[in-house]
Amino acid sequence: MSTLSRARVALAQINATVGDLDGNAQLIVEAARAAHAAGACVMVAPELALTGYPPEDLLLRPAFMQACARKLAEMAIALAAFEGLRVVVGHPHQFGDRGDSRSRSHAVQRRFNAASVLAGGAVVATYCKRELPNYQVFDERRYFASGRDAGQGAVVFEAGGRRFGLLICEDAWFDEPADAAKAAGAEVLCVLNASPFHLDKGGEREARMAERALQCGLPLLYSHLSGGQDEVVFDGASFAVDAHGRVAVRGPSFESALVLVDVLPDGSLSGELCPVPSLEEQAWAALVTGVRDYIGKNGFPGVIIGLSGGVDSALVLAIAVDALGADRVRTVMMPSPYTADISWIDARDMAARLGVRYDEISIAPMFEAFRHSLATEFAGLAEDATEENIQARVRGTLLMALSNKFGAIVLTTGNKSEMATGYCTLYGDMAGGFAVIKDVAKTLVYRLCEWKNRQPTVRADGSTGPVIPERIITRPPSAELRPDQKDQDSLPPYDVLDGILARYMEEDQSIDDIIAAGYPRADVERVTRLIKINEYKRRQSPVGIRITHRAFGRDWRYPITSKFRA
Numbered sequence: 001m002s003t004l005s006r007a008r009v010a011l012a013q014i015n016a017t018v019g020d021l022d023g024n025a026q027l028i029v030e031a032a033r034a035a036h037a038a039g040a041c042v043m044v045a046p047e048l049a050l051t052g053y054p055p056e057d058l059l060l061r062p063a064f065m066q067a068c069a070r071k072l073a074e075m076a077i078a079l080a081a082f083e084g085l086r087v088v089v090g091h092p093h094q095f096g097d098r099g100d101s102r103s104r105s106h107a108v109q110r111r112f113n114a115a116s117v118l119a120g121g122a123v124v125a126t127y128c129k130r131e132l133p134n135y136q137v138f139d140e141r142r143y144f145a146s147g148r149d150a151g152q153g154a155v156v157f158e159a160g161g162r163r164f165g166l167l168i169c170e171d172a173w174f175d176e177p178a179d180a181a182k183a184a185g186a187e188v189l190c191v192l193n194a195s196p197f198h199l200d201k202g203g204e205r206e207a208r209m210a211e212r213a214l215q216c217g218l219p220l221l222y223s224h225l226s227g228g229q230d231e232v233v234f235d236g237a238s239f240a241v242d243a244h245g246r247v248a249v250r251g252p253s254f255e256s257a258l259v260l261v262d263v264l265p266d267g268s269l270s271g272e273l274c275p276v277p278s279l280e281e282q283a284w285a286a287l288v289t290g291v292r293d294y295i296g297k298n299g300f301p302g303v304i305i306g307l308s309g310g311v312d313s314a315l316v317l318a319i320a321v322d323a324l325g326a327d328r329v330r331t332v333m334m335p336s337p338y339t340a341d342i343s344w345i346d347a348r349d350m351a352a353r354l355g356v357r358y359d360e361i362s363i364a365p366m367f368e369a370f371r372h373s374l375a376t377e378f379a380g381l382a383e384d385a386t387e388e389n390i391q392a393r394v395r396g397t398l399l400m401a402l403s404n405k406f407g408a409i410v411l412t413t414g415n416k417s418e419m420a421t422g423y424c425t426l427y428g429d430m431a432g433g434f435a436v437i438k439d440v441a442k443t444l445v446y447r448l449c450e451w452k453n454r455q456p457t458v459r460a461d462g463s464t465g466p467v468i469p470e471r472i473i474t475r476p477p478s479a480e481l482r483p484d485q486k487d488q489d490s491l492p493p494y495d496v497l498d499g500i501l502a503r504y505m506e507e508d509q510s511i512d513d514i515i516a517a518g519y520p521r522a523d524v525e526r527v528t529r530l531i532k533i534n535e536y537k538r539r540q541s542p543v544g545i546r547i548t549h550r551a552f553g554r555d556w557r558y559p560i561t562s563k564f565r566a
Contacts, residue, residue: 007160010035010043011238011259015227018052021071036082041160044223050091053194059143080121087118090192110145127155129168136555154184167191189220196232198549210245228293254285280451290545291323302328302408309343313413326355355460363394388481392428409433417442422534438544439551442494492523500527506550
């Protein structure tokens with residue numbers, strides 16, 4: 001390729017919304033306009049960029065597939081204005097789909113996860129994904145057939161004097177699709193991706209794509225989605241790897257961007273190389289992105305948070321303000337007879353630092369009314385978790401009443417450690433519309449609070465400093481549902497609990513393996529038992545943001561009724 005000039009490729013890192021075909025098409029067209037102005041000869045949009053990812057059972061609706069076909073054809077015409085630019089777009093595809101309701105074969109046609117090359121006002125080539133993931137959050141075999149089933153081979157197209165081969169996400173993790181593209185004449189691999197984020201996922205992707213580039217001896221360009229979709233988040237960070245496996249270009253994380261990659265005459269790559277965020281930065285950005293897009297894409301005017309003076313609600317409040325701004329966040333402190341003075345003092349302090357609306361509604365009268373109504377039924381019985389749960393449910397009812405009246409969605413504040421062990425109350429603190437830190441273990445909660453306080457943040461009064469009062473972080477955690485209650489009255493220390501949780505739930509280690517790793521048998525048996533018996537609660541919890549490689553949600557599907565105990 002030494003006689004060739006530079007070829008510029010634009011990786012369109014867009015924030016698509018599932019089902020918004022008009023909006024997604026507009027994002028693609030606008031990115032193409034910018035790519036054309038920047039001198040690109042190719043623009044690569046992410047996997048299923050036209051529909052957003054994952055479209056789930058929308059794909060089973062003939063009307064949806066017809067609408068996708070029509071929109072793709074319309075978009076091809078719109079893109080014809082950018083002469084010399086070839087645009088690669090991810091979309092669902094059915095061969096022979098005319099894009100209208102006249103065809104009655106849609107019900108039996110096989111669907112494909114596809115990428116089409118658009119140029120000159122038309123679709124000039126279509127590639128169908130060959131490797132379909134069916135693990136973790138992925139369920140692609142429910143919806144798609146492999147490109148092999150269509151009898152389709154590699155798709156290679158020419159632009160800027162070079163030949164580009166197409167792959168879609170999982171294809172690049174296997175030898176055969178890339179080898180087929182190279183055999184068909186590809187000199188550069190373009191990979192369209194919608195790879196849900198988990199902590200340090202970016203490093204995994206880059207390592208695997210470096211292996212693929214080395215194995216093929218070809219540079220590889222990786223275009224990736226950004227933004228939140230229900231419980232999954234996409235972190236952007238599109239990148240390019242040269243034929244020697246070196247990451248030469250990396251886009252920004254957790255934001256929309258047009259990442260420009262120059263393929264030089266000798267086959268090397270050049271462009272901006274953004275830094276890799278720290279683990280805490282990744283987690284914070286993912287949580288902020290998840291909240292911003294869930295609230296924004298679903299049209300909620302704002303959020304309501306039950307602010308307790310504890311560390312979990314403090315973390316959720318700080319995330320919500322970063323995601324939405326103080327004017328769209330409302331907090332409510334609901335003290336009970338067991339609420340310590342420092343709890344409402346710290347809650348008031350934090351709300352003031354962030355400039356959010358803060359209200360106090362005592363639950364004492366309602367709690368007493370419940371106890372009075374149940375006094376005859378409970379005569380002679382000691383108080384226990386029943387009375388604790390009543391307090392939580394009074395609070396949940398108040399928050400949901402405010403939500404109903406004003407339209408703002410309630411953000412729940414339970415963390416992964418609590419969700420795992422059932423240290424939460426159905427229809428109480430679990431009541432709400434979105435579980436922000438559902439996949440954040442308690443030990444990570446503390447790390448994120450400490451990280452946030454180290455960041456230079458302008459507070460509501462114009463001063464710069466920590467937004468979470470230090471005492472909220474340092475005081476022993478408590479649900480404050482009975483006198484002098486501490487979390488560790490009912491649970492092992494959180495470093496022990498979270499270690500067991502990670503090994504059992506995220507890594508699928510057995511009870512014996514965890515004990516052999518040095519954890520006390522009593523703690524291991526207790527925690528794993530709690531995980532099992534509280535599945536029924538988790539099934540009734542709100543959707544929440546996934547930031548680990550295994551969260552309680554799409555990639556955790558355990559039976560409620562089960563006798564297996566290993």
